[in-house]
Amino acid sequence: MNKNMEENETIQITEVSSDIQAEFTEAERVKKDVMSSGFAWTDREQLFYGRYVNIDDKEKEKKNVESFYSTGELATLILDSSCRIMAQMATGRFSSYRDTDISKVIAANLVYHEYILPNANIGGDFFTKSRQVNFYSKIYGTMMVFIDYMVGKLYTGPDMVLVHPRRFYPQPGKYSISDMDWCFVDVFVSKKWLEDRCKDNPGVWNKAVINEINPSSVDQSSLTSEEKNRIQDKDTIVLRNYFNRNGDWIIFEPNSKKEILNEKDYFPGIPLVEKLTIPVLDRYWGLSDMERGEMPQKAIDALCRKYFASLDKSIDPTAIIDPELMVMSSVHVDNKFWFAKEGNVDKVRILENSPQGLATFQSTYNMMKANLMSLGAASDTSIPKSVDVGFGKTPEALKMQGDREGARDSWDRYMQERFLENVANMMMAVASKRGMDKVKIPGIQEALENIKVVYPHSDLNVFENGIITRDLLSDLSIKYKIDSGSTAKRSDAAEKMMGLLNMIAKNDAIQQDIASSGKKINWGEAVKRLAIENGITDWNKIIVSADDPNAIAGVGDEGGTIVENQENEQIVNNDVY
Incomplete structure (x- = not known):
């Protein structure tokens, strides 16, 4: 047995401090109140899956099957919105305030885009996990991820691990992770996974405590109904993670309260990143689309149940x-x-049954659906104008519907982009903190060609061999900026317009023919439309008034540019929070 293994065998068995136990007890009490109050989380989850809960077998015998299922408009609204917001992988880049750090900035961009993102695949690829974060935040109001540092045979580096909101216990009285002094996260693993982790990291994990753990004693108090049905494997273990803002990381077994891992100053702060739907002032959990749409969806389901019951009576009186x-x-x-x-x-x-209720179903359903669509700022051409004047069919009305949906999408996209920026910052902060060894960048020549576009005057010879050394990733002082609107779905209309404009620009005969008819091409308006169709939310900062770029008169006849205060950018270093 080598020296490290001997150290592993002799790690002192320590019970987690009473202060930490008391902190969890209070956090758990508050969390249970949150999950059960208002629109309870269990009800949200079931409604998202399209069914209702808490109906026993006797009730099922009395009622029809349709009594237990939802028509799903709200869930569809959430999924459609997430598909628009996170339609494709975001683009962006790191930058630094220090001109002397250009080589480190280039190294960070290469490592993040060419090495970390393609390999950060725990629980799925990075793009899929990013979309999951978006739509789960619309169910619970807030969704969070854990930036872990993985050490494996194929990949060593930071990864983004999704944290189920039920598993996260925030510090009571704090409304963002950046304000917290501590928090807890529960994870479920197999005993074999834990034993393998112990072998791969001798001297870090307490093998004696791991051997004593009884997997059958899993605490199921915070499990969803789906998880309770799934976790029948007696090999499953629950571990409780304690994170402190000073970077300390403790893992302990909840029943015995014994520490399995205790690392001091391991992370650059609390290694969690949150994404909110609509932040509120008086609680940590944001306002979710499920909360806002609960009553309209239940009203639609109640109407449909009555309709089917009446239809059944008319067909089979x-x-x-x-x-x-x-x-x-x-x-x-x-x-x-x-x-x-x-x-x-x-x-x-x-x-005999009165047919009046059946006759008014469609108009009543459209009215209720219009109400639900309005909550999500979504358009629906199946809703007639007579039901809701906001759903007109004229070109101008359709444009207004699109603008309204675009405004809501802009807010959602802003929150998603800030989340992705914070994830990138935390990933590189963790990589810098843990001291990544040499990183081999695949396809370095193609990557350098893209880098040259942004840094045309920089010496890139140090990167020619594709090796990023540890010194280039240490003591980083960088920040990540998403290209605004880069996650948005590209519009087919924008592609067609671009093709048309290219054809006109290259064909003098077409331009002369347009001029001879007393007309002209408004190129400024065309470029503005292209920017809007491509999801560029700050196009009014690009296309400004020729006379006064800062004037409210702004763009063309519609006005546009307002100077905004520069937002404070968070710099990533070894003390992020």
Whole structure:
């Protein structure tokens, strides 16, 4: 047995401090109140999956199948919005305030884009996880990720690990991770995974505690119903992570309270990044689309249940009979009957139902759906103008609907882009903190060609061999900036317009013919439309008034550019928070 393994065997068994235990107890109490109050998280999850909960078997026997399912407009609204917001991988780059750090900035860009992003695949590829963060934040209001430092045979470096909101316990009274002194995250692993991690990192994980863990004692208090059904494997273990803003990291087993890992100054602060849907002032968890759309969706589902019940009665109406006058052997089990007792029923009589409710279903449904769509600033051409004037069909009305949807998307995209920037900053901060060894960049020549576009006067010879050395990644003072609108879905209309403009620009005969008819091409307006169609939210900073770029008069006849205060950029270093 080597020296490291001997150290691993003799790590002192320590129980996590009473202060940390008390902190978790308080955080858990507050968290349970959050999950059960208002629109409870269990109900949100089930409604997102298209069904209702808390209906026992006896109730199911009394009601029809449609009583337990949702029509799903709200879930579709959330998924469609996420697909628009995170339609493709974001682009961006690192920069630094110090001119002497150009080589480190180039190294950071190469490592992040060419090495980290292609390999940060725990739980899925980076793009898929980014989209998951977006739509789960619309369910819970806030979604978070853990930036872990992975050490493996194929990849060593930072990775983005999704954290289920049920597993995250924020410090009570704090409304953002950057304000917290500490927080907790629960994870579920197998005992074999834990034993392998112990072998790969001798002297770090406490093997004696791991050997004592009883996997069958998993605490299921914070599990979703789906997880409770899935976690029947007796090999499953729950681990509790404690993160402190000073970079300390403790992992302990909740039942025994014994520490499995205790690392001082391991991370650059709390290695978690959050994404909110709509921030609110009086709580950590943001306002979610599920909360805002709960009642409209339930109203639609109630209407549909009534409609199907009425439809069933009209197709298969109830018959009123006197059993003493009927040959009961002729009565089928599937038929619905009312038995009259001592009544004047000398023959079968069909119970008549008013068709008024069925006749008004479509208009009522459209009204309710318009209400739900309005909450998400989404357009729907199936809703007539007579139901909601906001859903007109004229070109101007459709444009206004698109502008409104675009304004809401701009907000969502802003929050998503800030999240991705913070993830990039934290990843490189973790990489710098942990001291990554030499990194081999695949396809270095193609990557350098892209770098030359941004840094045409920089000496790139040091990167020709594709090796990024540790000194280039140490003591980083950089920040990441997303290219605004780069996650947006590219519009087919924009591509067609670009093709048309290229054809006109290259063909003098077309331009002369347009001029001879007394018309001209408004190139400024065309470029503005291209910018808008391509999802560039700050196009009004690019196309400005020729007379006064800072004037409110701004762009053409519609106005546009307002000078904004420069936002404070967060610099990534070894003390991020």
